[in-house]
Amino acid sequence: MGIEVKNITKYYGDQQALNDVSFSVGKGEIVGFLGPNGAGKSTMMKILTGYITPNKGEAFINGNSVKDEIKKVQQEIGYLPEHNPLYLEMYVREYLNFLARIHRVPQKRIAEVIQLTGLTPEANKKIEQLSKGYRQRVGIAAALLHDPKVLILDEPTTGLDPNQLVEIRNLIKKVGEEKTIFLSTHIMQEVEALCERVVIINKGCIVTDKKLADLKGSEEQILRVEFDYRVETVALQRLEHLLEAVNVGGFLYELSFSTTTDMRSAVFDFAHDNGLKILQLHQKHENLEELFRKLTVG
Ligand SMILES: Nc1ncnc2c1ncn2[C@@H]1O[C@H](COP(=O)(O)OP(=O)(O)OP(=O)(O)O)[C@@H](O)[C@H]1O
Numbered sequence: 001m002g003i004e005v006k007n008i009t010k011y012y013g014d015q016q017a018l019n020d021v022s023f024s025v026g027k028g029e030i031v032g033f034l035g036p037n038g039a040g041k042s043t044m045m046k047i048l049t050g051y052i053t054p055n056k057g058e059a060f061i062n063g064n065s066v067k068d069e070i071k072k073v074q075q076e077i078g079y080l081p082e083h084n085p086l087y088l089e090m091y092v093r094e095y096l097n098f099l100a101r102i103h104r105v106p107q108k109r110i111a112e113v114i115q116l117t118g119l120t121p122e123a124n125k126k127i128e129q130l131s132k133g134y135r136q137r138v139g140i141a142a143a144l145l146h147d148p149k150v151l152i153l154d155e156p157t158t159g160l161d162p163n164q165l166v167e168i169r170n171l172i173k174k175v176g177e178e179k180t181i182f183l184s185t186h187i188m189q190e191v192e193a194l195c196e197r198v199v200i201i202n203k204g205c206i207v208t209d210k211k212l213a214d215l216k217g218s219e220e221q222i223l224r225v226e227f228d229y230r231v232e233t234v235a236l237q238r239l240e241h242l243l244e245a246v247n248v249g250g251f252l253y254e255l256s257f258s259t260t261t262d263m264r265s266a267v268f269d270f271a272h273d274n275g276l277k278i279l280q281l282h283q284k285h286e287n288l289e290e291l292f293r294k295l296t297v298g
Contacts, residue, residue, distance in 0.1 A: 001024055003150060005059050020205070032195035039204070045184060078152070089128060097110055113144050118137060132164065133164025140175070151175065243256040251279070
């Protein structure tokens with residue numbers, strides 16, 4: 001198991017940040033940790049990396065307890081904190097060199113991470129001269145220096161322009177081919193672009209832990225169908241699993257079903273049995289952003 005979190009609760013004074021949180025991330029998975037501002041994402045990541053301790057519960061990284069085996073955990077884990085703290089006055093290579101010496105990483109690894117993170121053209125620049133996207137690369141390079149098996153990335157693309165965003169996502173994907181990645185974000189699109197699975201947190205509680213495909217499929221099915229003639233919505237009620245039929249203009253109807261079984265052939269049969277022709281028929285997927293809002297609102 002890459003990451004295992006068991007019943008973690010965390011308070012800052014009276015403020016509860018995490019409430020009995022449990023989830024796991026399998027070896028080699030890229031899992032998105034999604035939640036609105038203040039949901040508890042950074043708190044969870046700081047607990048996983050041993051920066052802060054929970055009031056209750058335990059976390060394990062590749063089977064090592066964060067509480068009892070922190071040295072082993074530090075070897076296994078690379079961490080990009082939310083505000084990517086860098087020594088701006090240092091040169092890129094110098095900074096990585098400095099970290100490599102602290103962590104007793106062989107020198108040849110510096111060249112490897114520079115190449116892996118696409119920093120070669122910027123390696124001899126001062127960090128303060130770099131764009132935000134390249135600074136993130138430096139942060140990721142730093143997290144990768146000791147070749148950890150698990151990467152924890154706290155909002156790795158926040159504040160990047162659209163081009164930088166795509167570049168950093170591609171880098172994360174590339175790194176994710178070999179490592180377990182747990183990354184936080186408050187952008188659903190990010191999860192769609194990078195992750196197979198998503199854990200959604202709201203107000204310190206896990207509200208969803210699902211594969212993305214299941215998350216999309218778990219919602220009601222909506223079909224948009226245009227007939228060649230008007231149909232009474234009452235007649236449409238005869239369709240099995242129908243929740244609602246709404247005329248959205250002309251002979252166009254939006255049909256909601258309480259099943260994930262594809263209902264298009266049933267609609268086709270309905271048209272045939274009622275002497276209607278279908279001019280268009282397609283499935284409308286619920287926008288994941290809408291789903292996220294539903295799960296985290298209030
Ligand atoms: N050091 C702290 N002292 C007191 N309260 C804190 C501290 N750090 C976080 N909190 C509170 O704990 C809750 C969870 O915060 P956390 O930073 O973990 O959320 P987040 O999901 O990472 O948010 P964001 O997306 O804004 O970074 C918030 O209500 C926050 O105000």
